[in-house]
Amino acid sequence: MTLQKTSHNFTKIAFKPLQTNLFNIVLISFFLTMGGANLYSQDISKKTTAITVKKQAEKSSSVIDKKSTSISDLKKETDTITKKDTIKPKKAFLDGKVRYKAAQYAKIDQKKKLITLYDQAELYYQDVELKAGIIVLDYEKNEVYAGRIKDSTGKYAQYPNFKQAGNVVEPDSIRFNFKTQKALIWNSRTEQGEFKVKAQITKKENDSVYFLKGARFTTSKNVDNPEYYFQTSKVKFIPGKKVITGLTNMVIADVPTPIALPFAYFPMTKETNISGIILPSYNDSNTRGFSLQNGGYYFALNDHYDLTVLGDYYTNGSYGMRFESSYAQRYKFRGNINVRFENLISSERGYPDYSKQKIYNIQWSHSRDTKANPNSSFSASVNLGSSKYFKQSINLANIGSNLNNTLSSSISYSKTFQSVPQVRMSLSATHSQNTQTESINMTLPTLQLSVDRIYPFVGKDGIKKGFFKNINLQYNLNGRNTITTTDSLFFKPQMFRDAKLGVQHSIPLSTNFKLFKYFSASTSLNYEEVWYAKTIERSYNTEQSAVVDKIVSGFDAFRTYSFSSSVGTTIYGTFNFGEDKKIKSIRHVMRPSVSYGYTPSFEKYYDTYASDASGTITKQYSRFEGGIFGAPGISNSNTLGFDLSNTFEAKVTDKDSTKVEAKKIMLLNNLNLSTSYNLDADGVTALAWSPVRVSGGTQLFRDKMNVNFGATLDPYAIDNSGNRISMYNINNGGSLFRMTSANMTFNYSLSSKDKDEAKKDKNEQSQRNGGREDDLFGANTVLNDTRKSQFDGAEEEGDDKISEFFSSKLPWDMTFAYSLTYGNNNREKKIIGNSIMISANTDLTPKWKAGISTGYDFVQNGVTFTQLRFERDLLSWRMDFNWTPFGTNANWGFFIGIKSGVLSDIKWDKRSTNTLR
Structure with a gap:
C-alpha cells in the first residue's frame, strides 16, 4: 500500500469576545418605565445586516440598524446617564462585522442574549460561513448553535453547513464556542481527501486536534449508505497531518467482516507526491512456486521527477526488478523511463526440464516542448531488450505485445541554423529488432545535413518563373553507422567490429516550369559522392575451396551522376445525370504523368575475380558491394515511367431537406496504375516492361469502413520452371496480363x-x-x-x-x-x-x-x-x-x-x- 496523506485544509478561527453596553440600556429602561413595563425586541425578517444596539432616548424598545456595522463602534455612543456611570464598559463582543439573513424571521432576544434565525438561515463572520435551518447565537456565552428543521412533510431538511476557510462540515447539528474555539458536532459528514467521514459525535478540542466517536471511513460516494466502510469507535484527527484510530473493523454491505486492525494510522497531507511502501500481491505458479509480485517503494523525489521500484520473488529462486520513473518540467520537456529485468528459473535443479535465463526490457519516452527552443528539437522513443521478454515475462500479461514481432526505437535531435541560406541538421539513432529471428539492426548514429535551396538566377524582385529562373541547387549529406547483430552479440565487441560506416553527398540541380500551359514539367541532374571506411577484396580461397571476401579497412569513394525528367497534367471530367436525380453527377479526376530517368554505367569501379580453382572462370564485382549506400551500377539505366492516379467523387441529394446544396461523397479515394519501360532492352531476350502495379482505396459507410486493394499484373509469360520469358502472355495463349499477386483488406469500426x-x-x-x-x-x-x-x-x-x-x-x-x-x-x-x-x-x-x-x-x-x-x-x-x-x-x-x-x-x-x- 502506498502511504498517502489525504489532503485537508483547516484554518484557525480567531474570534474575540464581544459584549453589548447592556448596563446602560437596562438602567435607562428602568427609569423610563418605572419598573412596570416589559422589554421586547423587534422581529425583522430577511435582514443581511450587522448586529447593532443603539440607544434611543425617545423609545423603550431597541431597533436593528439596516447597515452592517461593528458593535464595537457603539462605545462612542453614550448618554447623560452613562457619563455619570463609574462602571467601565466591557470589551465589545465581536471585532468584525456579522452578516445574517433568514427566510422566515430573525429575532433578537436581549433578555436572554439570543439571536434566532429560522428557515434558510445564514450567518457570516470573518472566514466562517454557517448555513442551516435554524441558527441560535448566544452572545453572552459566546456560542452559536445550528440545526436542521422539518419541512411540510415532516422530514428533516436544511442540514447545517459549516465552512471555515477550506474546511466544510455537514452535520445534523453543531455547537461552537467562539472564545474557546471548541465545538461539538453531531452526525458530522466531511471529506478528507478521497475519504468520506461520518461520525456520531465530533469534538473539536482546539485548532489542531479533533476527537471522533463512532466514526466510519469510506471512499463511497454515499456516506450515509455506503457499500462498504471502516468502523471505529475512537479517532484522533490532526488536520493536515494524521489520523489515528482505535480498533478498526471493515464492514461490507452493513455486515462486519473478520478484517480488523487493533489500531490504524493514516498520514494526511495536501501534497500529491508522497513516498510510501507498495504492498505486493500474492500468486502461485506450477513451475516456479509461490510468489509475491509488484511489491516495492515509491519515491516522491521532487515536483519534477519520481521513482518507483518494484520487485517479484518466487520460491524456486526466480525474481524480477522494475524501475519506473517519470519526469517533467513545464514548457521544457517531459518523459518516462522503464527498466525491467527478470531472472527466470523453471522447475528445480537436477530435473530434465530445468532452465535458467535472464531477460530484460528498456523503454524510454521523451519529448521537448516547442516553446523551449523553436529552432531545435529532441525526442526519444526507445523499446529494446531481450527478444523473448514479452513472451516469457512472469509479470506482464500484455497480449498486444506478446503477438507483436518487432521492437523499434528512435532517438533524434534536430537544429535549424538561421543563416543565409538556411542550414538544417539532424542527428538520430534507430533500432529495429525482430523477436522471432532475434536479429537486430541499428544505426548509431545517422547524421543528416541539408542546405536550403539556392536560386542563383533569380533577380532582385524574387520572382521564380520560367525554366531559367527556377533553376535551383541543394546540398545534402547523409552519414550512417549501421550495425547488424543478434541478441547473443548485443553490445559485445564483435557487434562494433561488424559496423559499417558510410557518408553520402548529393547535389541536385533542378528546375520546373509550365509546358504548353496545361502541363507541369520538371527536370533534374543529380551528382552523388559516397565515402566508405571499409571495402571488400574478393578472391577464390583454395584452402576453403570457396570464394571469400576480405575486409579492407581504409577510406575509399565512388562518384555517380544521373538525369531525370517528368511531365504531367490534371484532367477533370464530370458526368451529369440531372438535378432531379438522386445521383446528380460524378466527377473523375485523372493525373497522368510520364517520367524519364537515365543513369550511365560505372564499370570503372568493377574488378574481376576467379570463381573456381582453375581460374578460368572469372566474374565481375565491385569493391563497394555490401556498403550502406550500395555500389554503382554496372549497366545503363534508361527507363520511361508511366503513372496514372484517379479519384472519383459524386454529388448526391442530401437527406436533410433543409439543405440546398448537394452533398459530396468520395467514391474512390485513389486508383493508381504504374509501370516502366527499359529503353535499352533489345526486345528479344530482355524483358522491357515491368509488371503493372494497381492499388486503390476508399471509405464506405460514412467513412467507418476503410477498403484497400492492390494487384500486380505481369505482361510476360513464364516457362515450366516458373521463370519469366521474353514472350507476352497473350502470345502464349493467355490473357493480356497475368495476375501474379493480389490483396484486399477491410477495416470497419462502429461505436x-x-x-x-x-x-x-x-x-x-x-x-x-x-x-x-x-x-x-x-x-x-x-x-x-x-x-x-x-x-x-x-x-x-x-x-x-x-x-x-x-x-x-x-x-x-x-x-x-x-x-x-x-x-x-x-x-x-x-x-x-x-x-x-x-x-x-x-x-x-x-x-x-x-x-x-x-x-x-x-x-x-x-x-x-x-x-x-x-x-x-x-x-x-x-x-x-x-x-x-x-x-x-x-x-x-x-x-x-x-x-x-x-x-x-x-x-x-x-x-x-x-x-x-
Whole structure:
C-alpha cells in the first residue's frame, strides 16, 4: 500500500469576545418605565445586516440598524446617564462585522442574549460561513448553535453547513464556542481527501486536534449508505497531518467482516507526491512456486521527477526488478523511463526440464516542448531488450505485445541554423529488432545535413518563373553507422567490429516550369559522392575451396551522376445525370504523368575475380558491394515511367431537406496504375516492361469502413520452371496480363459514442511496444496497474445511470478486420492468406461490461487469438475477469478491489501463469 496523506485544509478561527453596553440600556429602561413595563425586541425578517444596539432616548424598545456595522463602534455612543456611570464598559463582543439573513424571521432576544434565525438561515463572520435551518447565537456565552428543521412533510431538511476557510462540515447539528474555539458536532459528514467521514459525535478540542466517536471511513460516494466502510469507535484527527484510530473493523454491505486492525494510522497531507511502501500481491505458479509480485517503494523525489521500484520473488529462486520513473518540467520537456529485468528459473535443479535465463526490457519516452527552443528539437522513443521478454515475462500479461514481432526505437535531435541560406541538421539513432529471428539492426548514429535551396538566377524582385529562373541547387549529406547483430552479440565487441560506416553527398540541380500551359514539367541532374571506411577484396580461397571476401579497412569513394525528367497534367471530367436525380453527377479526376530517368554505367569501379580453382572462370564485382549506400551500377539505366492516379467523387441529394446544396461523397479515394519501360532492352531476350502495379482505396459507410486493394499484373509469360520469358502472355495463349499477386483488406469500426470519443486510443502500452491501437489482439492487462478499467470510462459512470431501464441505450463499440491475399507467381492460383478478426465491447447492463476479441483463419482452418473480458462496476469497488481459453497464450485472470488510490492495495488478484513462459 502506498502511504498517502489525504489532503485537508483547516484554518484557525480567531474570534474575540464581544459584549453589548447592556448596563446602560437596562438602567435607562428602568427609569423610563418605572419598573412596570416589559422589554421586547423587534422581529425583522430577511435582514443581511450587522448586529447593532443603539440607544434611543425617545423609545423603550431597541431597533436593528439596516447597515452592517461593528458593535464595537457603539462605545462612542453614550448618554447623560452613562457619563455619570463609574462602571467601565466591557470589551465589545465581536471585532468584525456579522452578516445574517433568514427566510422566515430573525429575532433578537436581549433578555436572554439570543439571536434566532429560522428557515434558510445564514450567518457570516470573518472566514466562517454557517448555513442551516435554524441558527441560535448566544452572545453572552459566546456560542452559536445550528440545526436542521422539518419541512411540510415532516422530514428533516436544511442540514447545517459549516465552512471555515477550506474546511466544510455537514452535520445534523453543531455547537461552537467562539472564545474557546471548541465545538461539538453531531452526525458530522466531511471529506478528507478521497475519504468520506461520518461520525456520531465530533469534538473539536482546539485548532489542531479533533476527537471522533463512532466514526466510519469510506471512499463511497454515499456516506450515509455506503457499500462498504471502516468502523471505529475512537479517532484522533490532526488536520493536515494524521489520523489515528482505535480498533478498526471493515464492514461490507452493513455486515462486519473478520478484517480488523487493533489500531490504524493514516498520514494526511495536501501534497500529491508522497513516498510510501507498495504492498505486493500474492500468486502461485506450477513451475516456479509461490510468489509475491509488484511489491516495492515509491519515491516522491521532487515536483519534477519520481521513482518507483518494484520487485517479484518466487520460491524456486526466480525474481524480477522494475524501475519506473517519470519526469517533467513545464514548457521544457517531459518523459518516462522503464527498466525491467527478470531472472527466470523453471522447475528445480537436477530435473530434465530445468532452465535458467535472464531477460530484460528498456523503454524510454521523451519529448521537448516547442516553446523551449523553436529552432531545435529532441525526442526519444526507445523499446529494446531481450527478444523473448514479452513472451516469457512472469509479470506482464500484455497480449498486444506478446503477438507483436518487432521492437523499434528512435532517438533524434534536430537544429535549424538561421543563416543565409538556411542550414538544417539532424542527428538520430534507430533500432529495429525482430523477436522471432532475434536479429537486430541499428544505426548509431545517422547524421543528416541539408542546405536550403539556392536560386542563383533569380533577380532582385524574387520572382521564380520560367525554366531559367527556377533553376535551383541543394546540398545534402547523409552519414550512417549501421550495425547488424543478434541478441547473443548485443553490445559485445564483435557487434562494433561488424559496423559499417558510410557518408553520402548529393547535389541536385533542378528546375520546373509550365509546358504548353496545361502541363507541369520538371527536370533534374543529380551528382552523388559516397565515402566508405571499409571495402571488400574478393578472391577464390583454395584452402576453403570457396570464394571469400576480405575486409579492407581504409577510406575509399565512388562518384555517380544521373538525369531525370517528368511531365504531367490534371484532367477533370464530370458526368451529369440531372438535378432531379438522386445521383446528380460524378466527377473523375485523372493525373497522368510520364517520367524519364537515365543513369550511365560505372564499370570503372568493377574488378574481376576467379570463381573456381582453375581460374578460368572469372566474374565481375565491385569493391563497394555490401556498403550502406550500395555500389554503382554496372549497366545503363534508361527507363520511361508511366503513372496514372484517379479519384472519383459524386454529388448526391442530401437527406436533410433543409439543405440546398448537394452533398459530396468520395467514391474512390485513389486508383493508381504504374509501370516502366527499359529503353535499352533489345526486345528479344530482355524483358522491357515491368509488371503493372494497381492499388486503390476508399471509405464506405460514412467513412467507418476503410477498403484497400492492390494487384500486380505481369505482361510476360513464364516457362515450366516458373521463370519469366521474353514472350507476352497473350502470345502464349493467355490473357493480356497475368495476375501474379493480389490483396484486399477491410477495416470497419462502429461505436455508439461520438466520433471524437471513438477515436480515443486504446492499448497505449501495446502501441508503445509495437502493437495495435485497437483491441483486435486483446486488451492489455498490466499487473502493476490493476485499478485501471479495461473499458473507457468504466470508473466514471454516474450513479444516475443505474436507474435507467435495461432497454435504454447502452454504449458499445465493434472493430472488424478482414484480409485476403492471392498468389499466382508460378500458376499456383492459391489463396495465401484469408482471415477475419473481430473485437466487440458492450454494456450488458448499466453495471456489467463485456468484451471479446477473436478471429478465424480460413487457410489454416483454425480460430485465431481469442480473449473474453467481463467487468462489474461495484460503485466503490471494481471486479473484472479476462480469459484466453486456448492457444500458446492461454491464461485467465480475476481481480476485485477498491477503485480509490488510497486503498488500492485492498484487493484480491488471482491470475494463471502460462507454462510456456
